[in-house]
Every structure is written in C-alpha cells, then in structure tokens.
Amino acid sequence: xxxxxxxxxxxxxxxxxxxxxxxxxxxxxxxxxxxxxxxxxxxxxxxxxxxxxxxxxxxxxxxxxxxxxxxxxxxxxxxxxxxxxxxxxxxxxxxxxxxxxxxxxxxxxxxxxxxxxxxxxxxxxxxxxxxxxxxxxxxxxxxxxxxxxxxxxxxxxxxxxxxxxxxxxxxxxxxxxxxxxxxxxxxxxxxxxxxxxxxxxxxxxxxxxxxxxxxxxxxxxxxxxxxxxxxxxxxxxxxxxxxxxxxxxxxxxxxxxxxxxxxxxxxxxxxxxxxxxxxxxxxxxxxxxxxxxxxxxxxxxxxxxxxxxxxxxxxxxxxxxxxxxxxxxxxxxxxxxxxxxxxxxxxxxxxxxxxxxxxxxxxxxxxxxxxxxxxxxxxxxxxxxxxxxxxxxxxxxxxxxxxxxxx
Amino acid sequence: xxxxxxxxxxxxxxxxxxxxxxxxxxxxxxxxxxxxxxxxxxxxxxxxxxxxxxxxxxxxxxxxxxxxxxxxxxxxxxxxxxxxxxxxxxxxxxxxxxxxxxxxxxxxxxxxxxxxxxxxxxxxxxxxxxxxxxxxxxxxxxxxxxxxxxxxxxxxxxxxxxxxxxxxxxxxxxxxxxxxxxxxxxxxxxxxxxxxxxxxxxxxxxxxxxxxxxxxxxxxxxxxxxxxxxxxxxxxxxxxxxxxxxxxxxxxxxxxxxxxxxxxxxxxxxxxxxxxxxxxxxxxxxxxxxxxxxxxxxxxxxxxxxxxxxxxxxxxxxxxxxxxxxxxxxxxxxxxxxxxxxxxxxxxxxxxxxxxxxxxxxxxxxxxxxxxxxxxxxxxxxxxxxxxxxxxxxxxxxxxxxxxxxxxxxxxxxxxxxxxxxxxxxxxxxxxxxxxxxxxxxxxxxxxxxxxxxxxxxxxxxxxxxxxxxxxxxxxxxxxxxxxxxxxxxxxxxxxxxxxxxxxxxxxxxxxxxxxxxxxxxxxxxxxxxxxxxx
Ligand SMILES: Cc1cc2nc3c(=O)[nH]c(=O)nc-3n(C[C@H](O)[C@H](O)[C@H](O)COP(=O)(O)O)c2cc1C
Ligand code: SF4
Ligand code: SF4
Ligand code: SF4
Ligand code: FES
Numbered sequence: 001x002x003x004x005x006x007x008x009x010x011x012x013x014x015x016x017x018x019x020x021x022x023x024x025x026x027x028x029x030x031x032x033x034x035x036x037x038x039x040x041x042x043x044x045x046x047x048x049x050x051x052x053x054x055x056x057x058x059x060x061x062x063x064x065x066x067x068x069x070x071x072x073x074x075x076x077x078x079x080x081x082x083x084x085x086x087x088x089x090x091x092x093x094x095x096x097x098x099x100x101x102x103x104x105x106x107x108x109x110x111x112x113x114x115x116x117x118x119x120x121x122x123x124x125x126x127x128x129x130x131x132x133x134x135x136x137x138x139x140x141x142x143x144x145x146x147x148x149x150x151x152x153x154x155x156x157x158x159x160x161x162x163x164x165x166x167x168x169x170x171x172x173x174x175x176x177x178x179x180x181x182x183x184x185x186x187x188x189x190x191x192x193x194x195x196x197x198x199x200x201x202x203x204x205x206x207x208x209x210x211x212x213x214x215x216x217x218x219x220x221x222x223x224x225x226x227x228x229x230x231x232x233x234x235x236x237x238x239x240x241x242x243x244x245x246x247x248x249x250x251x252x253x254x255x256x257x258x259x260x261x262x263x264x265x266x267x268x269x270x271x272x273x274x275x276x277x278x279x280x281x282x283x284x285x286x287x288x289x290x291x292x293x294x295x296x297x298x299x300x301x302x303x304x305x306x307x308x309x310x311x312x313x314x315x316x317x318x319x320x321x322x323x324x325x326x327x328x329x330x331x332x333x334x335x336x337x338x339x340x341x342x343x344x345x346x347x348x349x350x351x352x353x354x355x356x357x358x359x360x361x362x363x364x365x366x367x368x369x370x371x372x373x374x375x376x377x378x379x380x381x382x383x384x385x386x387x388x389x390x391x392x393x394x395x396x397x398x399x400x401x402x403x404x405x406x407x
Numbered sequence: 408x409x410x411x412x413x414x415x416x417x418x419x420x421x422x423x424x425x426x427x428x429x430x431x432x433x434x435x436x437x438x439x440x441x442x443x444x445x446x447x448x449x450x451x452x453x454x455x456x457x458x459x460x461x462x463x464x465x466x467x468x469x470x471x472x473x474x475x476x477x478x479x480x481x482x483x484x485x486x487x488x489x490x491x492x493x494x495x496x497x498x499x500x501x502x503x504x505x506x507x508x509x510x511x512x513x514x515x516x517x518x519x520x521x522x523x524x525x526x527x528x529x530x531x532x533x534x535x536x537x538x539x540x541x542x543x544x545x546x547x548x549x550x551x552x553x554x555x556x557x558x559x560x561x562x563x564x565x566x567x568x569x570x571x572x573x574x575x576x577x578x579x580x581x582x583x584x585x586x587x588x589x590x591x592x593x594x595x596x597x598x599x600x601x602x603x604x605x606x607x608x609x610x611x612x613x614x615x616x617x618x619x620x621x622x623x624x625x626x627x628x629x630x631x632x633x634x635x636x637x638x639x640x641x642x643x644x645x646x647x648x649x650x651x652x653x654x655x656x657x658x659x660x661x662x663x664x665x666x667x668x669x670x671x672x673x674x675x676x677x678x679x680x681x682x683x684x685x686x687x688x689x690x691x692x693x694x695x696x697x698x699x700x701x702x703x704x705x706x707x708x709x710x711x712x713x714x715x716x717x718x719x720x721x722x723x724x725x726x727x728x729x730x731x732x733x734x735x736x737x738x739x740x741x742x743x744x745x746x747x748x749x750x751x752x753x754x755x756x757x758x759x760x761x762x763x764x765x766x767x768x769x770x771x772x773x774x775x776x777x778x779x780x781x782x783x784x785x786x787x788x789x790x791x792x793x794x795x796x797x798x799x800x801x802x803x804x805x806x807x808x809x810x811x812x813x814x815x816x817x818x819x820x821x822x823x824x825x826x827x828x829x830x831x832x833x834x835x836x837x838x839x840x841x842x843x844x845x846x847x848x849x850x851x852x853x854x855x856x857x858x859x860x861x862x863x864x865x866x867x868x869x870x871x872x873x874x875x876x877x878x879x880x881x882x883x884x885x886x887x888x889x890x891x892x893x894x895x896x897x898x899x900x901x902x903x904x905x906x907x908x909x910x911x912x913x914x915x916x917x918x919x920x921x922x923x924x925x926x927x928x929x930x931x932x933x934x935x936x937x938x939x940x941x942x
Contacts, residue, residue, distance in 0.1 A: 160578070177574075177575070182448065182449070182450035182467075182470050184470070330579055330580070331578070331579060332578070332579070333578060333579040333580070334578055334579075335556065335575070335577070335578045335579045335580065335581070335582030336451050336556075336582075337450070337451050337452070337453055338451065338452055338453050338454075338493060338496045338497055338555070338556070339453055339492070339493065339496045341496075341556065341579055341580055341582060342496040342497070342499040342500060342580055343496055343499065344579060344580070345499075345500070345535065345579055345580035345581075346499050346500075346530060346532065346580075349532040349533075350532065353532075360531075362529075366529055370495075370529075373488075373489075373492035373495075374492065374496065376464050377453050377456070377465070377489060377492070377493065378453065379450055379451070379453075
C-alpha cells in the first residue's frame with residue numbers, strides 16, 4: 001500500500017500533542033513558509049494541483065489568488081470543520097488525531113492571503129474533536145505559534161447540515177440564521193463580516209504543510225493529471241472493515257472496497273455504491289472501476305464530493321435507502337429558496353409512500369420531472385446534491401421501485 | 408452608462424441597475440416576488456430568471472447588474488419553462504384560500520399563475536399546514552400557510568424601520584414567518600408589510616373582510632396627517648355601499664414618490680381617515696338665532712355671516728386659520744381678510760402634546776400645510792387673537808378646524824375667550840368642543856371629498872383629488888369663503904379649487920408659474936424652496 005501522508009500519525013496515541021507533532025517533523029513547513037513570499041506560497045499550492053477536499057473540488061491555489069490584492073481591511077480564513085455530509089467522517093480524524101496539522105496549514109494559508117484571523121467552524125455534534133482541537137490551539141498559543149500575527153477562533157455549529165455550505169457557514173458564523181448567501185459576491189470578495197474570506201476544508205489545509213515541505217511536484221505526482229495528492233476516504237455500509245483509508249486520488253473504487261475495506265459484507269454481493277457522500281449520484285456494481293478523483297467521478301456521471309463511500313450489498317433496498325436520503329434533504333433544506341424548500345418535502349412524501357407500498361403510477365415520473373426542473377435553479381448546491389440521489393437511484397434501480405407500486 | 412440589449416431592444420440604463428429594472432425601462436416585465444426596489448436583494452423566490460447570452464443556464468435578474476454589451480432574453484422557451492416550474496414550486500403547499508382571502512384580485516400568485524403557470528397541478532399529497540389568522544400587531548394579520556417566504560416583510564422590519572420584529576423560523580417546507588419572542592409588530596410603519604407582501608399572507612386588520620378589491624375605485628391624493636404629505640391612493644367603495652359597514656373610504660395605500668415617501672406610509676397616516684365617515688361628521692350648516700344653533704341653509708348662513716362681518720369694525724374681527732386648510736382655502740381667506748381689513752389673523756395654535764418626528768417619514772408638525780399657510784400669508788401665531796378675545800376686543804371670531812380645547816392653550820383661557828365673543832363662527836369637518844361653543848357651525852368637506860393642494864415641509868406643492876362626494880351639505884372652505892366674499896360685493900370668479908390656485912399663482916411669487924397641470928401627480932417645488940435647494 002502507498003505511503004501514508006495525512007494519516008501517518010493516526011496510530012500514535014499521543015499524536016494530538018505538540019511534542020509528538022514536532023517529533024515527526026511538524027511545524028518545519030511553517031518555518032520554511034515564513035521565509036517565502038505570500039505569492040510564492042500560493043504559486044506552490046497552485047502547482048501542487050491540490051483541489052478542495054470539502055466537496056466542490058475547487059483548485060485551492062486558485063481560490064487563494066482571488067483575494068483582492070488591494071484590499072485595505074482584514075481578510076479572514078475560515079476552516080470548514082462542519083463535516084455534515086452523510087457517509088463522511090474523515091475530518092474528525094484530523095481534528096482528534098492530528099490537530100496541529102490543521103493549525104500549521106492555517107498558519108501557512110494565512111500567510112499566503114495576508115490574514116491575521118482564522119475561524120474554525122466545528123460541527124456541533126463533534127464534542128471530542130472540538131475538545132482536542134481546542135487543546136491543540138491552546139498549546140500552539142503557549143508555544144508562540146499562534147498569537148504572533150495570527151489568531152484562531154474556534155466556533156461550534158448548532159447542528160444544521162446547511163452550515164457546511166460555505167456561505168451558510170459564514171452566515172452562521174456571523175450570528176445569523178445559517179442561510180446560504182446569493183452569489184455573487186463570492187466569499188473571496190465579500191465573505192465573513194463583509195470581508196474577503198477564504199473557506200477551506202480541514203483536510204485541504206492539512207495537505208498544505210506537506211506541499212511546502214516536499215514540494216508541489218512531489219504532491220502533484222501522487223495523484224492524477226488534474227488533481228494532486230492523496231486523500232482520506234471514509235468507507236462505510238456493507239463492507240468488512242469500515243473506516244477511513246488514505247490513498248492517492250488515483251485509487252479506484254474497486255480497490256477501496258476490496259483492498260482497503262476488506263470487501264463486501266452481509267450477502268457479500270455488491271449492489272451499488274455511493275462514492276462521495278450522500279449527494280453523489282449512485283453507481284451500480286459494474287461501475288466501480290473508476291478513479292476516485294474529481295474528474296474520474298465526474299466522467300462517470302457522479303461526483304467525488306467529500307469522498308464518503310457508502311456500500312450497498314444485494315440485501316439493501318434502494319427505495320428504502322432513497323426514503324432515508326429524501327428525509328434527510330427535506331429535513332435539512334434551509335428553506336430559503338422556493339424550489340428546494342417546497343420540492344424536497346414533496347419528494348420525501350412520494351418516496352416514503354412508494355417505499356411503504358403506497359406508491360402511485362405517476363410518482364416516479366413526477367419525481368424525476370420535478371427534480372430535474374428544480375436542478376440548477378437554487379441559491380446553493382444543496383438542492384443539486386439532493387437531485388443527485390433522487391434521479392440516480394430511480395433511474396438506475398427503476399424496476400425495484402416499480403415492483404413496490406401497486407398495479 | 409451600460410448599454411445592453413433586452414429582447415432585441417437596445418437600452419441604456421444607469422450604472423448599478425439590475426436586470427429587472429433594466430427590463431422595466433425597456434418595457435418588459437420580469438415576474439418576481441422577493442425583489443423589491445426599496446429592499447436589499449434576497450434572491451429567494453427564483454422566479455425572475457432570464458437568459459443571458461453566453462451563460463449556460465437561466466440566471467436570476469434581481470441579482471444581476473446590467474453590463475455593457477449584455478444580451479438578455481426574458482422570453483426564451485427555457486425561461487418560460489423555468490418560470491412555470493417555479494410557479495408550481497410556489498403553489499405546492501399553498502392552501503388556495505382565494506374565495507375567502509382578502510388578497511384575491513390583487514394577488515401575485517393569482518396573477519402570475521395566469522400569466523406564467525397554467526400547469527395541471529400534480530401535488531396530491533397532504534399539504535404542510537401552518538397557523539392561520541394570527542394577529543402580529545394592531546394592524547397586521549398573518550396567515551402562514553399563504554406565505555411564500557419571500558422575506559420582504561422581514562427585510563422591511565430589518566432594513567427600513569430597523570425594528571426587527573419578524574423572522575423566518577424553522578427550516579425546509581416547515582419554514583414559517585413569525586414574531587421574535589416578546590415582540591409585537593407595532594412599529595410606526597407596520598402597515599407597509601401588508602402592501603409589500605405579494606400574497607394574502609399579511610392582511611390589514613382594518614380592511615379585512617370589508618370589501619372585495621375589485622369593487623374599489625381609486626383617487627390620487629396626499630396624506631393630510633403631517634407636514635411630509637406622503638403620496639397616497641384613496642381606495643373608495645362606491646359600488647357596494649352596503650359592504651364595509653357603510654364606510655366610503657376603504658383604505659389608503661402609499662403611492663410611490665421618490666422625493667417624498669418612496670414606497671411607504673406611516674400607520675398614523677394610513678389609518679388616519681376614519682374621521683371621514685365618523686358619526687360626529689358635520690353635514691349641515693347650523694346657526695344660532697337666540698337659542699342653540701339649528702340647521703339652516705347655506706344661503707341664509709352666507710347672508711347672515713356677511714351681515715355680521717360687515718357689522719363689525721375690522722379690528723373687532725379675529726380669524727384663526729388652519730394649517731389643515733388647502734392653499735386654495737387659505738388664499739380665499741386671505742382675500743376675505745384683506746377685503747375686510749382684518750389684522751387679527753393667525754394660524755399657529757400649539758398642539759397640547761408636541762408630536763415627534765423620526766428619520767423615516769413622520770414629521771413633528773402633524774399639519775399638512777404649514778408651509779402653504781406661511782407662503783400664502785395668513786398671519787402667524789394665533790395667541791394674540793385669543794388674548795384680544797379674552798379682553799373683550801373681538802366681536803366676531805372665525806375659527807377654522809382647530810379644537811382650541813385640544814391645544815396647549817389653557818382651557819380656562821379658551822373658554823373665557825369663546826364666551827366673551829358675541830359671534831363665534833367655526834368651520835370644520837367633525838364636531839368638537841370648540842364647535843360646541845360656536846354660534847355658527849359650518850361643515851367643511853373632508854380632503855377626500857374635494858380638490859386642492861398642500862405645500863409640504865420641503866416646499867413641494869402636491870395635489871389631492873376628490874375620491875367621494877362631500878357628506879350632506881359639507882362644502883370646501885374656499886367655496887364658503889368665496890360666497891361670503893361675493894355677498895360682501897367682491898367680484899369672485901373662481902368656481903373651482905383650480906381657479907383659486909390660478910389666482911394664488913398669479914399673486915404670490917412663490918407659486919408663480921404653477922398650475923395643476925405642472926404640479927402633476929408628483930408635485931412641484933415652490934420657487935423659494937427651489938432657490939434654497941440650488942443654492
Ligand atoms: C449543502 C452543502 C454542505 C456542505 N458541507 C460541507 C462540509 O460539511 N464540510 C466541508 O468542508 N465542505 C462542505 N461543503 C462544501 C463547501 O461549500 C465548500 O465548498 C468547502 O468548504 C470549500 O473548501 P475546500 O475548497 O477546501 O473544499 C458543503 C457544500 C454544500 C453545498
Ligand atoms: S438550495 Fe435549499 S439549502 Fe440552498 S439556499 Fe436554497 S433552500 Fe437553502
Ligand atoms: S408574509 Fe408576505 S411578505 Fe412576508 S415572507 Fe411571507 S409572503 Fe413574503
Ligand atoms: S408620514 Fe405623514 S404624510 Fe406620510 S403617511 Fe404618515 S402622516 Fe401621512
Ligand atoms: S426576484 Fe429574483 S429571486 Fe426573487
């Protein structure tokens with residue numbers, strides 16, 4: 001198996017301490033970055049082909065370069081540690097087992113965008129990650145790593161999935177209801193508290209020290225042509241060894257399931273896989289020879305999203321699974337914009353009825369039609385994330401749904 | 408200035424114009440719910456989609472600024488299909504209360520469904536239910552099921568009144584408009600949320616269930632409740648007189664005027680019209696022939712008034728004019744006092760409790776025409792007249808509109824004055840304690856019953872038009888004064904308010920060159936104020 005980079009310290013029981021982090025080379029990248037021009041850091045990250053690991057896969061260096069150079073007021077760095085995408089549990093490993101990797105990544109990113117204040121928005125249910133990470137922040141202050149031109153505020157969320165969407169997160173951080181904002185303006189121009197803001201995922205920033213230490217070319221070489229590095233795949237569902245596995249982004253879905261996660265459990269026969277968190281369109285058993293990078297899954301008609309892999313064996317009912325997913329999106333829609341607010345609830349009702357054997361002849365076509373009409377019309381990507389499963393589950397497993405609808 | 412093409416038509420618009428406004432300027436209406444020109448952009452309803460060349464999919468027009476060279480199409484098949492979808496989304500959980508909803512007939516769900524929806528409903532599941540008929544405050548009633556969550560009301564209270572009473576609570580299709588705990592929608596401008604609510608979710612408690620809107624007629628007018636003179640539409644109910652508890656004026660609605668009130672109206676003004684149909688309205692002239700005043704005819708009244716005035720020396724006559732009178736009334740009155748040589752003329756009577764103003768619309772001066780009274784020239788402070796009356800030096804006192812007992816003047820002094828004057832004439836719309844002590848009571852037509860102009864605190868002369876007939880024998884003050892003038896032998900050519908205004912404009916330089924035509928619907932600034940503004 002390949003070299004572990006992000007998860008190299010996960011097995012050390014004291015990995016969360018500053019001492020252990022330093023003992024394994026921690027904060028050397030920060031030392032090095034302090035000798036670099038901000039623009040040179042951004043350039044290095046661009047060349048590394050690092051792409052956002054929170055969901056959208058946006059090139060990180062490019063995002064950093066959007067911060068206006070002539071801005072006079074403060075610039076903020078916001079770390080997205082809301083980790084709400086169902087099937088995703090990788091950021092909590094970093095927060096709990098390697099928190100200094102994130103702090104070091106933040107220090108370097110802050111230098112690149114000339115930022116003096118960072119916020120870490122941690123999912124409300126993540127009590128242990130919050131405790132451990134806050135301890136690490138305290139240690140970093142005591143050691144003089146923080147508080148010398150860069151400060152960190154740790155903020156806890158209150159349990160809404162939508163607060164993981166970057167502008168919903170910003171609204172929540174500002175003390176408002178967690179409603180995504182209409183774009184433009186984008187956060188890099190007008191973000192938290194009206195100031196230019198970079199929002200990055202925990203894992204994205206944890207990659208940055210390695211890029212600075214070992215060079216952009218090395219990082220780029222780990223992955224595919226369009227995406228560098230390794231990433232952490234959360235694998236769950238019907239597999240023999242569920243867990244978080246680090247692998248180069250060129251790994252295939254088949255390798256992840258059979259080599260890393262020990263193969264399919266229960267009946268042992270694979271039925272379907274959700275490859276990138278609940279919002280990713282589902283893949284059938286014969287679609288798993290795809291590389292698990294942004295473009296590999298896009299070409300396969302799905303998305304890598306947050307790299308949360310959920311495995312269905314033959315015994316899993318796809319209509320039941322869709323009923324769960326539909327309930328989730330109806331419950332979590334922030335309700336701000338009409339197509340998403342009104343149709344997530346309606347679709348939930350229809351899917352639930354079908355799963356309970358009370359479906360009607362037109363239901364499936366209505367769902368497909370409504371979902372495709374709403375797609376692309378909303379304020380944020382939440383709704384497109386709901387449409388992914390609605391349409392793919394029904395299209396790929398239509399017979400299974402039809403069998404449940406009384407004639 | 409950006410030049411762009413909308414539906415094949417070239418338009419040039421001011422920088423910072425969004426596509427909804429740009430299209431409006433080009434003559435195209437883009438349907439929308441959440442956008443309101445007076446509020447921030449919310450982008451929530453998603454109805455305002457248009458196609459912009461080189462953009463992969465329809466884009467919301469409200470959050471897109473017109474840019475040079477942009478090619479916009481508001482009527483592509485794709486846009487029309489998107490609109491139809493968005494209309495369906497808006498109506499999935501809508502209760503369709505139209506038969507019992509006050510908004511019916513002026514509801515943007517109805518209008519846009521007919522224009523852009525017209526699909527066959529597919530929703531057969533149970534709709535989401537929410538609270539109905541919830542009073543939010545003294546004036547506004549909420550039906551949460553009818554609400555389309557456009558957030559206009561929330562933004563109004565956040566951004567315009569900055570009182571923040573309303574929020575959207577809960578999530579998804581359970582999202583619901585409501586009050587923050589411990590608050591009431593009782594700010595001074597609460598009625599505006601009813602106007603900007605595009606549907607029947609927020610209705611006016613005063614107007615609710617009174618009359619169907621399609622029975623209403625409209626007259627352009629001006630609010631008489633303070634010195635700002637907000638532009639309004641008076642909605643009257645001629646066609647179903649048995650509805651609305653016999654009230655002829657159904658409601659007042661703000662009329663946009665960029666320089667005066669924008670889209671808004673204060674609650675004091677909005678609900679300040681009830682006096683028009685109150686039981687204490689005066690409808691017949693009444694005079695005292697030894698006993699208590701008894702109803703009489705205008706002809707007899709005018710003759711007696713002229714005789715009484717002629718029988719007194721000029722310095723024995725006192726006139727307390729009112730800043731509630733129109734410019735036309737005041738000018739007619741000036742002609743009368745000049746003809747008689749009266750010097751005891753004033754119009755300022757201090758209110759019992761000084762009112763306050765705010766940074767939105769309301770002015771501390773709750774009179775509509777103080778500027779006009781000053782410019783026309785009907786004296787100033789009325790206190791010396793009161794003092795002269797108390798000292799027994801006034802034989803005829805003509806008071807217009809004021810209730811002197813409701814002023815800051817001492818009650819005892821007012822009583823002494825009124826009791827010492829042998830002939831007290833009182834003109835006004837509704838009986839009050841002053842009219843009760845008068846020997847002659849002359850019913851005035853209310854502002855909605857006649858034509859005229861007020862000059863607001865900015866020096867803007869604004870027209871109000873007749874919406875209903877005067878009650879009974881009530882007359883505009885200029886008409887009564889003109890007839891008295893004629894009875895005194897003066898040549899009076901004016902038979903309409905407009906004629907009096909023409910005379911005013913040719914006499915008082917501030918009004919020079921103005922006519923009802925030039926004043927138009929949005930008013931015209933008097934010369935003095937114009938100079939001050941350009942200086
Ligand atoms: C509905 C929704 C939920 C999201 N939840 C998360 C989340 O929990 N964590 C996260 O990092 N990104 C989440 N995202 C993606 C963020 O909007 C954003 O793209 C990301 O934080 C940017 O960081 P990155 O470029 O480093 O990936 C979510 C997006 C959507 C539309
Ligand atoms: S798409 Fe859904 S979650 Fe996103 S803003 Fe609209 S209602 Fe809220
Ligand atoms: S009550 Fe009316 S104005 Fe307020 S959000 Fe609902 S529909 Fe919009
Ligand atoms: S601010 Fe004055 S003029 Fe405007 S509505 Fe209120 S009372 Fe009438
Ligand atoms: S008017 Fe543009 S989204 Fe509502």
